[in-house]
Amino acid sequence: MSGDNPAIHILPAPLPTAWPEPTVGAVALLAAGSTIAQAAVVTTPSPWRAVQPMLTARPARQLIIASNHRSALDRAAQDLSGPPTLVGIGGGLAMDAAKYIAKVNRQKLIQLPGSAANNACFTRTAWVMDGETRTAERNCPIPDAVLVVPELIAAAPDRLNRAGFAEILCSHTALFDWSLGHEAGHDVQWDEGLRGLARAQLAALDTLAPGVAAGELSAFLEIVTISARFAPGFASHPKARFNAGSEHIFAWALEAASGGTVLHGEAVGLGTVLMALLQDNDPARAAQLARSAGLPLRPEAMGASWAMVEGLAPALAARAAASDWYTVLNALGERLESAFVDAMPRLRALIEDTEARTEPALAAPISAGSGSDANARGPAPFCS
Numbered sequence: 001m002s003g004d005n006p007a008i009h010i011l012p013a014p015l016p017t018a019w020p021e022p023t024v025g026a027v028a029l030l031a032a033g034s035t036i037a038q039a040a041v042v043t044t045p046s047p048w049r050a051v052q053p054m055l056t057a058r059p060a061r062q063l064i065i066a067s068n069h070r071s072a073l074d075r076a077a078q079d080l081s082g083p084p085t086l087v088g089i090g091g092g093l094a095m096d097a098a099k100y101i102a103k104v105n106r107q108k109l110i111q112l113p114g115s116a117a118n119n120a121c122f123t124r125t126a127w128v129m130d131g132e133t134r135t136a137e138r139n140c141p142i143p144d145a146v147l148v149v150p151e152l153i154a155a156a157p158d159r160l161n162r163a164g165f166a167e168i169l170c171s172h173t174a175l176f177d178w179s180l181g182h183e184a185g186h187d188v189q190w191d192e193g194l195r196g197l198a199r200a201q202l203a204a205l206d207t208l209a210p211g212v213a214a215g216e217l218s219a220f221l222e223i224v225t226i227s228a229r230f231a232p233g234f235a236s237h238p239k240a241r242f243n244a245g246s247e248h249i250f251a252w253a254l255e256a257a258s259g260g261t262v263l264h265g266e267a268v269g270l271g272t273v274l275m276a277l278l279q280d281n282d283p284a285r286a287a288q289l290a291r292s293a294g295l296p297l298r299p300e301a302m303g304a305s306w307a308m309v310e311g312l313a314p315a316l317a318a319r320a321a322a323s324d325w326y327t328v329l330n331a332l333g334e335r336l337e338s339a340f341v342d343a344m345p346r347l348r349a350l351i352e353d354t355e356a357r358t359e360p361a362l363a364a365p366i367s368a369g370s371g372s373d374a375n376a377r378g379p380a381p382f383c384s
């Protein structure tokens with residue numbers, strides 16, 4: 001069974017060129033048992049605890065990953081080389097590590113998302129730290145399979161799964177940014193079909209939101225399904241901003257300012273409302289959708305503070321200048337910092353108004369239980 005024995009090595013099949021449909025169901029995982037026995041697994045503690053009882057065989061190799069620094073990932077790639085298949089189990093950190101390692105080792109990739117909190121399993125970019133710099137490792141392999149195991153998603157804290165709602169909501173501001181780039185004459189791979197796809201997913205959020213707020217597993221699985229619909233577009237149109245734009249630049253700035261304690265999806269949700277304000281793009285709808293899905297909107301409810309948010313203008317300007325994306329942050333140019341300061345009281349008022357009008361969020365604090373350590377922490381998913 002050892003992956004070290006060259007006599008039983010299975011040569012990797014040619015890497016897939018089209019995105020697989022996500023396979024939903026525990027049966028799929030059990031059927032993968034024979035694959036697991038010949039695979040190396042990279043994971044984090046909580047998802048690994050949750051998935052172990054479901055496996056029909058032990059993996060040939062297994063590694064708990066704790067860092068996305070390049071040196072750690074290169075060491076992991078060495079440790080996990082040999083088996084023809086690399087399986088990632090968990091959240092953004094595990095998914096990105098799996099992508100990176102499979103690329104380095106030229107292994108077949110299988111991903112098991114540990115929650116609905118992010119869509120890292122549906123992109124070809126792994127985020128890697130080179131010292132203090134966050135680097136995009138692009139063109140990672142397209143997975144051979146994405147296995148969505150309802151029991152694993154259900155084992156993650158509701159708040160974590162709920163945060164995945166923002167990864168769809170963010171198209172509200174991303175589509176606007178994409179259009180700005182297109183109109184300004186930038187090469188943004190404008191595509192009416194992709195735009196229509198993203199708009200259709202946005203339109204379905206009114207129906208999805210109550211189930212997400214109530215913590216229904218079917219709603220969390222629908223988040224994963226919608227994320228999967230975007231996967232081919234991420235691969236074919238890397239410059240198209242149909243599902244990540246200025247709200248993600250804000251979210252990454254807030255995550256950095258908080259020292260990584262803010263959940264990525266919750267920062268994206270707040271970023272969508274704030275950027276919709278700067279875009280003059282129906283911010284009330286963005287706020288109402290986030291609220292009705294149970295996402296927290298107040299910075300203090302997500303482990304940040306108003307002072308932290310209000311202090312982000314210089315960081316946003318720097319990130320916008322350094323990014324190859326064209327968003328409202330670029331369109332505002334030198335007016336960005338003053339527009340940001342002007343938007344703050346309007347953002348507070350909008351959140352207060354939305355909270356007064358819409359049902360209270362059902363979000364509970366993240367428990368120390370399964371899934372909380374790694375399903376959304378670590379490197380934020382790239383989302384494009």
Ligand SMILES: [Zn+2]
Nearest residue numbers: 167381382383
């Ligand atoms: Zn994201």
